[in-house]
Amino acid sequence: MQRELRGIGIVLLWVAATTVFAMLLRHYLGILRGAVLYLIPVMFAGYRLGVLPALVAAIAGVILSGYFFFSQFYTFQVASPQEALNLVLYMFVAVVFSHLASSAKKHTEIARQREQQMSDLYAFSRRLAMASDTADIFVAIQNHLANLVQRKVVLLGAADAGNATDVPESVRAGVSHVESDEGLERTVDDGKGDIWLIRRVSPKTPDFGLVAVDLGTVSGKALADMRQRIDDALSDAAATLERLDVARAINEAKMRSETELLREALIGSVSHELRTPLASILGAATILSNAPALAHDKRLQALTGLVRDEAERLNNDIQNLLDATTISRQQVRPQLQWVEPVDIVNAAVEHRRRRLAGHPVKLDLDSNLPIVRADPAQVEQALVQILDNAAKYSADGSPIRVAARPNGHSVVLSVHDSGAGLTAEERRQIGGRFFRGPRHAAITSGSGLGLWIANAFIKANGGTVEVESEGAECGTTVSIHLPISTEAAPLETTIDD
């Protein structure tokens, strides 16, 4: 009521202002039919304040135009029937106008709200779909409810749901009460004057848990109003939760996290289970290759060499799998230390000595490189992958050049081969997980993980991996760029002997 009175007051002011303006127009510019200006406050009133103020504006406008703008001027009498008709017409237009304006406003309002609701709902269902575990889902539900209710909402009671610590001690007692007593809802005073409403999210199923809503310091009719609003919002939400099949999403999330655990356990145990026999196969092979009984038979020697190579390859594959798991779980944590870049190159080449045996390896290492901050094991592993690729995709006997050089603010470790090379298209795709070009797949087997692992390790160390090739069959250069630390790398002269 108060709002409407205020609205009417505002409207009358607008009408008065319009009158003054129309009078000024008549006085200075001789415009007599200023009455039409009254449509403006009517329309504004309809649009901003509602139908009643608009009607008031219309009536006020008719009366005032009768007084000011129709002859006789300054009387409420209207001279001719023509003019009386004009006034009636004016009033009719004004009322229609105000009605149209107010309903247009209402429509926009509803459309806006609906759009907001839709986008909220869309965001909510997206979150549900992407939730990786139940806790995620409950956080999403909680936020969704808080959005609807516009109060602080804590989701409780369901497994993994929200944080009971977000609710005051005194309220928690009420929670367990509702938990044990189906379908009941309660209001609890938290002892600081705030009223909390506790109820099930859905009366049909306990799956969605309980909500505790902080109603604030309200009482009487305001409290009843707010409860009504919350009840409406919650029953909407419960319907939404059912429609979106949240219960299933919750179950699926549970299963997903269990699958994840299972997978980790599996990878852990597989790697252990496979590595133990591998260690004995490899160890035994090295003993056999030195055994006097086999020493003078070249073919048997070759066989033990084969056992050894294959065991080593298998071991590398297992290592790659483990590395890939670490990377996809985003658990690559470099342990940075000062490293001599040349040491990394030497270690990687030594690591792959047997694999590179078919290629002349030319090392071009700058003896005066700045030392870098990096995780030596990870950088070495990356370089090993690149060396593997170089050996794999180039013909036996073709040279491989490994260089370590400074380049601006980085140290570049590069591996150049004269092998299969890359087309522009292959170069664009390379480095993706499991990517293997058809040409490369034709050359040899592989997992397509190598460069992806190299890239991930180097990235974690703050560097980049670059791939260059002049084209198919033109060889490839893959380089690791490691930043030279901005932490002043100590100079040789600063350390006393």
Added chain:
Amino acid sequence: MTEIPSSVLVVDDEIQIRRFLRTGFELDGFTVMEAETGAEALRSATLKPSDLVILDLGLPDMEGADVLERLRAWSSVPLIVLSVRASETEKVRLLELGADDYVVKPFGMAELLARAHSAMRRQLRSSRGEPVVKFGPLSIDFTARAVFINDQRVTLTPKEYRLLQILAQHSGNVVTHQFLLREVWGNDHVEDTHYLRIFVRKLRRKIEADPTQPCILLTELGVGYRLVSSDPVPSAQTAAAPKSLAQ
């Protein structure tokens, strides 16, 4: 190789690993004892001390580090750890706890034997005090504190000499960054690996034919440095290894 065979205690819960280690060591002239668990290993090491211990880290009953720590409380027997390629930090920790060296599974028998012999030779050497040790072209005269490359004297600064000396004392086995830093620069500089990088670079320029392709002073990435095994001194071959190195 030696007249009285050396003995090795192999501690591993996997029978296949024990089996191939047994063959490998027996072919090399060792007598082999086995233990499946940490507790068994400690008992065995007390009752019948061996000249060498090979310790796997993945034991069912005890952490490998615990076995190592308890063994080191009373014994300085040469000990090589078998590790999976876990973290460098873990290897460093085991070396700091007193392991003489490690090999990463899977490994070749020759590699393990080389590490083992180096660790045993160090024991022998420290008990006999050899004045001159040769590492290929490099020889170090400990009494004169003089270093020679192909019989040409090389001038080293006191810290460079100290670094080389420590590595030489452990030749064939890895020495951690921390150990080197502590021994050469003192406790305050244990974290200053960059000192070490730069000193090693200078040292390599003096003793290596190609400092970018070191053949004498090798790097164990993320762990430390290793000086190649010293050339065997003829008399060491014929002398029997002390039967028990337990104190």
